[in-house]
Amino acid sequence: MMIGLLSFLTIIACGGEKTEESPASNAGSKGIGPVKSVTLGTLDQAMADRGKKQFEAKCAACHKFEEKVVGPALQDVTLRRTPEWIMNMILNPIEMTQKDPIGQELLGEHLTQMTFQNVKEEEAREILEYFRKMDLK
């Protein structure tokens, strides 16, 4: 596991070499992953509730809303990132921390590889809905 960790911190396992992308404008980034576009409607309460359950089972061990624990605090995440970026980070965290400029920066800051928790795309969408609900408060 030690060797695995080292390679994560240097080039990162299976992705090959870093691509030279300029980290200039991140704000509108959709990130890297299966989600290309998300259309948001008005908040779907039922979907947000399902997302809460998912979040508590698979994410809450490392994320709180109000403070940084293992990973960053999540309050206002839907204001900071695009919906696509959030879902891609949930669904494709290893490549995101390897190649996405924001992802790389976050790994540098928190120093723990975010895990893929075997979340399906539909479930990631529900989690996103839960984040939206939390940010409405």
Added chain:
Amino acid sequence: MLKKSNLILVTLGITLFTFLPNCKKGAATATLASDAASRVYVAPGEKDEVYAFLSGGFSGQMSVYGIPSARLFKIIPVFSVFPENGYGFDEETKDMLKTTHGYVPWDDSHHVEASMTDGKQDGRWMFLNANNTPRLARIDLKSFETKEILEIPNTSGNHASPFATENTEYLMAATRFSVPVPQASVPIDSFSKGGFKGTVTMVKVDKNTGRLSVELQVLVPGFNYDLSHCGKKKSHDWCFFSSYNSEQAHKMLEVGASKKDKDFILAFNWVRAKECKDQGKAYNFGGDYVNNFKEENKPAVSTRLSGVKMLNPKDCPGMMYYMPTPKSPHGTDVDSTGEYIVGGGKLASVIPVHSFSKMMEVKDKKEHHSTEIEGIPVLKYESTLAGEVKKPCLGPLHTEFDGQGYAYTSCFVSSEVVKWKLGTWEVVQHLPAYYSVGHLSIVGGSSTEPYGKYLIAMNKITKDRYLPVGMELPQSAQLYDISSGKAELLSDFPTVGEPHYSQMIPAKLIMDKTAKLFPLEENKHPYATKSENDARIVKLGNTTHIYMTAIRSHFKPDIIEARTGETLYFHVTNLEQDYDIPHGFAIGGAPNMTNLLIMPGETRTFKWVAPKPGIYPFYCTDFCSALHQEMQQYIRVSP
């Protein structure tokens, strides 16, 4: 009868070859293929072509290597405790090692068998025998974990085991050390008067689940049954067992068991046996045994069972025949077509090959019987003989097949592998082995369709081959490329324990089916904690259950309070759903418990009786993240 001079010759041979290795060094490089290094080189990130599963001998485990690189990938604990990951210690796996003799945390495992469908390897399970305390194990090739262990009753020294029928309908297990059946305290010399018996056990394998059960036992004469292989294609209904000590000597076996020119290969029609059982010809017989089953993410369930159906050969004509085979045979191996049954007579000067078709032709004709032993007809040697490989080597043991019409036989005494042609019985190549080779394995070599290409020889002695490491040197396996006309030595590598037999499987049959994690949603462990929100401590009198979660890089709950003498169960669930992220769990100074490695989505339990007052740390032992060192906390024990 063995002539005295022969015995002396054999003894001399053993002596010679035991000393010879010291001065044989030059020969090693002489036969090496010139580009051997590049043929075993597997570049970083590349995968091996073949999985090799080697029995661990006195380690009681099974080891997994990649071929051709010979890199060791894994040791799968089977019959021995494994402190590295807690196998045999934690509440989930300790019952896997239960037997009628109590908890037996070690064994001697000799033979690996691969599951087959229609005679071809199917990559579902591996089976392994325990020789010392008779048991059979099933190892699942999805998780590479031991899922089931079945004790075999009414037997001793489960050596001729676990050999599978062509479609894995049954696994065979036969007695090495004949004993009174049922067990009794009798004078040991009653062995020579027929007072000791052996059994042949048919263990049924459920074709969907792999679950093991004792179907039937056959009570056989008290010889030492050594090895087995089952038939294929036309010989599908039959299994063949080698035997030695048909003299039934009970002391000085090295002389007493070598008196006769021929011992036997026992031909057993298991389809007929089942038929007789179904016709009610088997009787209820005693015998206690234990079945241990470990379902995914549940504690092992150990069930004590009693009684078997027993069949006597005389009550089931057509079920068993003895084929005389020179001399103290070890291997009995059936070629890929199912026609030839090759004996490996440790003390024989020929390799005898029996013909299945001839056996079928003569088996029920009186003129081809020489005698009968306890209801089992003895066929005449010449009647079933297809041919003999003359003067192949000294001490032929075990034969594997390449599917191209060639057989490879290991020769213990002369330390070599001989390649010979089926049908003409001529030796075409001698390959030196370093030294004292036991079994061989060809990829798929015991199936109907060998993949061929590689052969490994498993050697007992390595003096002068490696850097010395004290008096006990590693055993070794030697890798040969057999894909072209001339087999070539590629490399040799040290092994875990003393490997006896191996099964090699093309990687493509297994690699894409291996499990990457246990889905948390499917975790049915009664003490699972599937969300950190559910982590909690439940006190029940003097017992405390800690429902604990582990994820990079912390445990929850992380502060534990206990009193001296209180029993604590740490049920740790690894919440990760990411490949290759186990967490460890260990408590400082914990007696009777070792480390746990908990796979993603798995729950395992660490039992701990709070010792004298103090502060005791617990921590993750499997380097999991940059904050792995921080994955630690404390238990406070108060008076």
